[in-house]
Amino acid sequence: MASLNAPMSVQELTAQAANYEYNAYIPLKNWLRTANTMQKEAQVYEAEGNDPQTYLLLYRHANLVLDHLQNHPEKSKPENRKALNAATAAVGVDLQKLEEIRPRIKKRHEEFQERRKAQLKAMGSLEGRNATLSQEFDGLSLSQKAAPRSRRSYERPTLDAEGNQSLAAKLAQREVKRRDAARRSVRQAGVSEEEEQERRTAGMWGDWETELKRQSKEGDDDLQSQLQEVARMQQNGHRAPNFSRPTSIQEASPYHYPTVPHHGQERWSGTESRLPSQGVAPLRPPKEHIPRPLDILPPALPPKPPKPSTPSYLYEQPRPPPIPGKYTEPEPAAPPIPGKIVPRPASPTQDLDEFTFKPSAYLENGEPLRTIFLPSQLRALFLQSAVYNTRLNLETCGILCGILKSNALFITRLVIPAQTSTSDTCEMTNESDLFDYCDSEELMVLGWIHTHPSQTCFMSSRDLHTHVGYQCMMAESIAIVCAPSKSPDWGCFRLTDPPGKQTILSCTKPGIFHPHDVDYIYTEALKPGHVVELRNAPLEVVDMRSKK
Template sequence: MAPTASDSALLDTMRPLTTKEIAEKARNFQWNPNIPLKAWLRTTGTLSQEGQSYLQDGNWGQAYLLYMRYMILVMEYLPSHPEFKTPEGKRSVTSLNSSLPNIATHLENIKPIIQRERDEWMEEVKETIRKEQRQKHLADDAKSKSPSKYDQRASRDPALSSGRLLDAGDNQGLAVELAQKEIRRRDATRKATRKAGVGHDEEQSRRIAGFWNSWSDDLAAKQAEDEEVFRRQMKSTRSKLDVDDDDDEDDLNGLREYTRSHSRPSQAPSSRASSYKYPTIAKSEPIQYEALKPYSRTTPTPPTQLPLRPPKVGVPYQHEASSSPTPEPRHPAKEQMHPDRSLPTPLEPPKDLPPLPPKVHEEPPAPPKRLTFKPAAYLENGDPIRSIFLSQDLRQRFLNVASENTRRGLEMCGILCGTAVNNALFVTCLLIPEQKCTSDTCETENENSMLEYCMTEDLLMLGWIHTHPTQTCFMSSRDLHTQSGYQVMLPESIAIVCAPTSEPSYGIFRLTHPPGLNHILECRQESTFHAHKIDNLYTGAERPNGHVYEVDDLQFYIHDLRPGARTKTAQHIGI
């Protein structure tokens, strides 16, 4: 019995993507030559770092997509940018070309892994179909089930092709714990490499070679650690739920006792005594016992025949009870020394004993599946966007840094930097760039230092934060254009607006897509503030409707790139 059309549709939404399908998705981005070349260069760095993060997680499909998109962008699109013809543009793109061999190495090594995972999945599906057909349940299930909206979207997301899928919102503590463990591991590796005097370029080359030399063992160890953290979190959650249930039961019992004692008005003692029912007691009966026999001094007569002694374990002859002393056990050596001596016949082992069971050869445990967090939300066009975690203290710490500018009525901005772990994004650094601040705008300067720091520390630019010291909390037309530069290649990018003198005092936003991102990218107006023809250009990004989680225990630090500013590399939050 062949699978029905419904079965095929259901299975098609679950299958891993091929490398060809992933490559087609890699080309699915909006190239716009009107965006400054520096923004596209920043995007290439983001793609490279994201690819490395997914490679370390063992998420082959998403790593392949990001590296392929990097190749397409650098080789096909950047040379056609208007600023490419300038000497600075040529130098920038030439430096990117030097990284192409390493990216190609990644793609070549990932491709057979994706094919093998797809083949394994196909074998599992075939076996499942055979079992379902034998039980005659597949047809009934297919009639009652259809691919869900989530399954249809997940089937287009290479990051969800395999692994244990978890909801980030339901497992925020687990997500933060796994991320901080992985971030500490990466930091330790990077510091050890630098301590050995290895330059950044050589470090990247070694990281590529070292990864593929021991990637299977390292990934198995990392996934086993993640699995252990997951089990510990689940155990803690269950124990907490059990305690809560016990507390609820105790409270309920106390409430019942209180209700019983207070449900009726108090009565007089006589009435309580008359209504009280005493417990019944069974009628006593005399003790029955037998009369004692008279004491006799005579010794009881021993039995005429003693019972047979049980055979001793391991003695090779049959022992019979007799009145004679017990004979000494015979030994094979003595039997050989006295062959003529008459000896009892040794016991032969039974011939009908069952054969020994075969030794059990335990299969080595299969490596645990990696933990992958589902997308937290979807864009208006249906594309998934990952969760972003940031500390609840980040906004206040940024306001403290910007307090002097705020008193003077000047805007100020910071860059939200972080990393990707298990298909979720975590803000671990608040980067304060060099900037030119006015009452209505803040423009970053010397972006090369900002990009260099992010590349050196393996940080992704996940968005930005800025103040509106004299305005309300909203996204101005200038803010929308700035946000488009972040969101054009990282759809999860966010903009946080802090308006200390208004209510609400802050907001977390992203451009809609569509129509917001497309419209802003096509806008040709150059004035600082200008109106747009359509509404619904941006929307809130905070949970529950968005993809941003503010949590208590996520550590981050502040790094200030402004000239003369004190670098706060050790200013960790929550330690």
């Protein structure tokens, strides 16, 4: 078995990318959202330099769209045609990027295999060594020899999410500010939302931001150099150059602009040492007489010493100062004993891009789950938005949106969509508005939250059927239930995989509420799951409901 740090080959990544569950009974709109989420994740991993994960997601996206969604029973519905055509067009970009990434993955894997063979050969030459020792060297990768600045995200050290919460909060705050600043710069550049979305889906978003900054800087530098050139030439009395772009009309036109006439004085030619407005120059001062060497008199002789009648003590040489007494240097006092210095462990806080978060939990089938950082203030803000419905014994739901960074998912936006509610159900009335908003804000849907105003904290059968769509879209998706009148008053859950996810997908029982034959359908996601509560995390609440 390969070690954790061993780079995967192209064949292994391809096999892993094709290993996912597809169910034609899931609505096509859900699969299209899943494909869109894959595209967003691939763009983030590509920007971080994670070639293996980018390759896996792009290949899976192409496989899903071409091999499955093109044959989905709902492909002919009018509401699905536009999104399906957009997903199909994006596959062309996928294939182009796959061709660019494949040689880098192949080269890294071959270098690892060569180094591993050399290590095994060296280990075989040592006496008293067995084959188990070679496994300790199996984990050596290029990342241990690469310079820290050249590390890609899959070569960086991994951190535990639970023990590095303050670091995660700083990372989330910086990333949210960076995205907001990039969005504002694009808005100020006059890019329409349609063009902006096309650039994102085409994988050009990161290059577009860089190009925009580069062009702005080049324009500033070019203008500054032109101004400096004008000032220099004017100081030298030359004509200022014309930096405007030449055209054929300007070159061919014999027209000369008239000069401004000057009355009462001649036009300044630029060769005089004064401007016309300065008037008549003053007269030159008379020449100063410079004495010749013969005219310079020698210096006067010093005065003679006074006559002897002057008291003799005035001419005595000064006496030396008295010899001081012996100075005894005191013994130096012993320096104070310094306190014990406890060395601090090395922390990656110096550079927030020099680490990634390792998976914090695993599905029942063994697949890893990335960490979801849940803002600690989210529940209080959601209950505050739901207080009106809660008093009327009506459910309220919200959508958990966020971003992907350093192989971790951060919930940064709580969206309250337009909805209709009863005491036991809650339905969004316009899902397209929600997903259009998420696309425009570069957000991924990471789960949902809803209230049980009068019931206990649990996942009803209706909740399970609702959540399976989110978890098919992303394995890490969570469902939060708030029961403010009960104890416990909240819970964070996910479907088991298997058997819960497969049971709900294959369930055909009628009715909103019905029992299921499987007991272990869902489980806790907070502890010891993949969800970590995070203090000081950035969070924005967006209420899309119509104001009453």
